[in-house]
Amino acid sequence: xxxxxxxxxxxxxxxxxxxxxxxxxxxxxxxxxxxxxxxxxxxxxxxxxxxxxxxxxxxxxxxxxxxxxxxxxxxxxxxxxxxx
Ligand SMILES: [Zn+2]
Numbered sequence: 001x002x003x004x005x006x007x008x009x010x011x012x013x014x015x016x017x018x019x020x021x022x023x024x025x026x027x028x029x030x031x032x033x034x035x036x037x038x039x040x041x042x043x044x045x046x047x048x049x050x051x052x053x054x055x056x057x058x059x060x061x062x063x064x065x066x067x068x069x070x071x072x073x074x075x076x077x078x079x080x081x082x083x084x
Pocket of ligand 1: 009010011012013014055056057058059060
């Protein structure tokens with residue numbers, strides 16, 4: 001099971017892009033998001049001492065823009081990696 005998640009800043013409108021999180025639950029955990037953004041090799045959120053994701057541009061709190069269950073087939077997963 002893979003969940004698509006995107007962190008988005010409501011203060012400045014900056015989105016950090018979508019990551020795929022291997023998750024059993026509908027909502028990915030902070031640890032899973034952190035690992036997913038690190039593994040994606042793209043811009044990562046700034047993590048506060050309380051493990052809250054913060055916007056790297058304005059420092060505002062990031063929100064999980066959308067999340068849904070998504071079964072990703074191997075071909076799709078490769079395509080996403082190539083594109084990023
Ligand atoms: Zn921001």
